[in-house]
Amino acid sequence: MRKLALIGAIAALWLFVAAATAFADGGPHTMAINSGANGLNADTCASCHRAHTATAANLLNDDQPQICLNCHDGTKATTDVVDGVQYASAGGGTVLGALRGGGFQYALIDSGNAARLSYQSGANIRNIGHVQPLATGAQVTSTHGGTGGIYAAGWGTGTVWGNGAVGSGTGASVTLECGSCHNPHGNGQYRILQTTPSLTATSGTYTVSIAGGVQVADSAVLVTKNYTIKPGTDGFNGAAANVITGDQGDYWRYHWDPTGTLSWALTSGGPSADPMNTGWNGVTATNAAANGGVAPLNTSGLMTAWCIQCHTRYNGYQTTNGVIATTGGSASSLVANSADSIFMFKHGTTRIGCEQCHVAHGSNAKMTQGNSLNFTDPSGTVPNKVTINGITSGDSRLLKVDNRGTCQMCHDPTGTVTAGTYFGPNPTPGN
Numbered sequence: 001m002r003k004l005a006l007i008g009a010i011a012a013l014w015l016f017v018a019a020a021t022a023f024a025d026g027g028p029h030t031m032a033i034n035s036g037a038n039g040l041n042a043d044t045c046a047s048c049h050r051a052h053t054a055t056a057a058n059l060l061n062d063d064q065p066q067i068c069l070n071c072h073d074g075t076k077a078t079t080d081v082v083d084g085v086q087y088a089s090a091g092g093g094t095v096l097g098a099l100r101g102g103g104f105q106y107a108l109i110d111s112g113n114a115a116r117l118s119y120q121s122g123a124n125i126r127n128i129g130h131v132q133p134l135a136t137g138a139q140v141t142s143t144h145g146g147t148g149g150i151y152a153a154g155w156g157t158g159t160v161w162g163n164g165a166v167g168s169g170t171g172a173s174v175t176l177e178c179g180s181c182h183n184p185h186g187n188g189q190y191r192i193l194q195t196t197p198s199l200t201a202t203s204g205t206y207t208v209s210i211a212g213g214v215q216v217a218d219s220a221v222l223v224t225k226n227y228t229i230k231p232g233t234d235g236f237n238g239a240a241a242n243v244i245t246g247d248q249g250d251y252w253r254y255h256w257d258p259t260g261t262l263s264w265a266l267t268s269g270g271p272s273a274d275p276m277n278t279g280w281n282g283v284t285a286t287n288a289a290a291n292g293g294v295a296p297l298n299t300s301g302l303m304t305a306w307c308i309q310c311h312t313r314y315n316g317y318q319t320t321n322g323v324i325a326t327t328g329g330s331a332s333s334l335v336a337n338s339a340d341s342i343f344m345f346k347h348g349t350t351r352i353g354c355e356q357c358h359v360a361h362g363s364n365a366k367m368t369q370g371n372s373l374n375f376t377d378p379s380g381t382v383p384n385k386v387t388i389n390g391i392t393s394g395d396s397r398l399l400k401v402d403n404r405g406t407c408q409m410c411h412d413p414t415g416t417v418t419a420g421t422y423f424g425p426n427p428t429p430g431n
Helices: 002-017 285-290 302-307
Strands: 085-087 095-098 106-109 115-121 124-130 133-139 157-159 173-175 200-203 386-388 391-393
Touching: 095 106, 095 133, 133 386
Parallel strands: none
Antiparallel strands: 085 095, 106 133, 115 124, 157 173, 173 200, 386 391
């Protein structure tokens, strides 16, 4: 009987490492602690698990997302995913900056004051945009888990747009939880992202596009991780010399200085292991091995390769009827998938990553004008609208600029704007 009791106690202990959820890579989510590498007397298990009095699956103290929000609501963790804020220390206090992914109830994206500067690049006129943070949060108009914010009924259920094979419809219906994307125990990946996202299908068939998963390595430069929109401060002391280090943050991903003095460009700049930066290919031997020896075809950072594991037909590669070309590709590889009537054409991602236009958690961008207000999702349905302070907005689809201004951050389809032309608020924001 004593042996059986001992075996039962050990089994209960090991159950503490069952899957749960979280966003930071510190506190109870440190890989070396939870793996036992730093000793087997970790106190972290008790923050989320109970061996005999658990009220949720996996011996958790609470269901998702509440067990995550017990800390990540500004009360205990440095990252407040509800309000889209990162604090300098755990439990509130000094605000370090706005979270890059926005927030599930509020976000600090100054989406109505985007700025754009045109410049000469060889024979072409190109544009660099800025989207600055707000001083205080604004209510979100879209989240990654559904409309209405993380506390709304039905949050975390919906369609994974573009998931599945060519011609298979809009995508599987799934249940999305914090742990679908994040590993609560730590795994050494950027934002403790799961190597392979895990979603539960409620209808249809959910599939991932890269069977071995995508490893998005976290920056080894940083001791304290910086997940704000600040590009080069507060810990990036090992950053490349040409990274803009001003304290002004920017939700727009590309920092380009047309004078050439400083750049955050497609081909250079940024901490070498930060996948949110441009110029980091991120196609590693590890990822190639995980994908059967074929590296993800992506030169905009592994975040895009990670995202399109779920949104498979948003891949933005040069394709014909779902077959990806082995060479070539451009920022806008608009090649027909004639067998797929829904996702026949798509914006390229081979040089413009998903996170260029979208945030991960929630956006406060407003969609108030006719076309944007009634914009349809891939099923042909107009998503739920939200009314904030008497203003009705359509679903912002996690975009960073009001209405469809995201497009004009890069494009001038008229071909009339000249180099040196600036559009936006005065004084010029950011760098």
